[in-house]
Amino acid sequence: MSEENQTNDQPVRRRGRPRQDIGAAALNEERPFVSSLARGLSILRAFRADDKVLGTQALAERTGLHKTTVSRLLGTLTKLGYLRYMPEYGKYAVSNQVLTLGYAAIGRFGFGELVRSHMDQMAAEGDCVVALSVRDGPDMMFVELVRRPTAVALNLNVGSRIPLAESAPGRAYLFAMGEEERAEAFALLAGIHGDAWAKEKRPALEAALSRMADNGYSDSFGEWVAGHNAVGVVLRAPMTGDIYTLSVGGNARNLPPEKLKSVHLPMLMRAAQEISALSASNF
Structure with missing residues (x-):
């Protein structure tokens, strides 16, 4: 039997993990919980309609996160465009990208x-x-x-x-x-x-x-x-x-x-x- 026939008759083995459907994966309760993502979203949720700006201390109090963690998340969210740093206040405001x-x-x-x-x-x-x-x-x-x-x-x-x-x-x-x-x-x-x-x-x-x-x-x-x-x-x-x-x-x-x-x-x-x-x- 030729090599070509062997290839056609037998399933091709692929390396790596079997591909999992993205929708099924999203519904899988056993998938790992990404704490860093949850903490980042908690920062955004801490802002309220009547908040013009918020500082690290206020956000740490509202989210229950350590100030160092809040500071790192603020930097990331600012780079992504979801927050704006307001130097005149030394605090942060939600940007229109959240909309x-x-x-x-x-x-x-x-x-x-x-x-x-x-x-x-x-x-x-x-x-x-x-x-x-x-x-x-x-x-x-x-x-x-x-x-x-x-x-x-x-x-x-x-x-x-x-x-x-x-x-x-x-x-x-x-x-x-x-x-x-x-x-x-x-x-x-x-x-x-x-x-x-x-x-x-x-x-x-x-x-x-x-x-x-x-x-x-x-x-x-x-x-x-x-x-x-x-x-x-x-x-x-x-x-x-x-x-x-x-x-x-x-x-x-x-x-x-x-x-x-x-x-x-x-x-x-x-x-x-x-x-x-x-x-x-x-x-």
């Missing part, structure tokens, strides 16, 4: 534009705040916001954070979580709230989740901030299934619970249904 990460997610399949059009329609009906939010640890963060001038006395903007347990967006998000993830969130909240968690916070939250199971929407009437009312629903992004919440809220004088439920809630529920349907068809 590329967020818009890559919310812009997928036109999801952001689709949601924004519905938010504009809802906000046009009265003095209210319409918000698209995602979870950030023990908080919810606004990633899109339509606000009317007289809606609230609070200083709310894109990037603002509100509490997970007491707010309508947070309660909707917790309701949409799987049991294991929700248990982890409860443990996080218990550590933050201490004794108040078992006595006040958890019972109120569980009652709110029970109402959402019955009614299909979350609510918070003066529980986050006195004089602020809101209702919220769950949205899921096409393809990934990522959880977002869509909420309407505002000053209780302009938006008592009865008005929220009779005027704004039907629009909110309809918007959520249409967004979900259109997102599914676009995918």
Whole structure:
């Protein structure tokens, strides 16, 4: 038999490890956890919407990392363009390159534009705040916001954070979580709230989740901030299934619970249904 026939008839042996599918590898829980990457991301997550600049000490306190580690990570993130060093302050600011990460997610399949059009329609009906939010640890963060001038006395903007347990967006998000993830969130909240968690916070939250199971929407009437009312629903992004919440809220004088439920809630529920349907068809 010729060498050529041997080559054609027998499988060719290749050196090295078998190639593993990248998607399967990403889902493999036994793959090593890259601590340096996690620490770098924790630096970026430590910046908040109202932070103009942050120094090494403040970032070390927020992340729990050693100052030497923080200093090294700041240097790397600055070289990559995600942070800017501000010599006049001797501190760091988040650069606009961070926006590329967020818009890559919310812009997928036109999801952001689709949601924004519905938010504009809802906000046009009265003095209210319409918000698209995602979870950030023990908080919810606004990633899109339509606000009317007289809606609230609070200083709310894109990037603002509100509490997970007491707010309508947070309660909707917790309701949409799987049991294991929700248990982890409860443990996080218990550590933050201490004794108040078992006595006040958890019972109120569980009652709110029970109402959402019955009614299909979350609510918070003066529980986050006195004089602020809101209702919220769950949205899921096409393809990934990522959880977002869509909420309407505002000053209780302009938006008592009865008005929220009779005027704004039907629009909110309809918007959520249409967004979900259109997102599914676009995918």
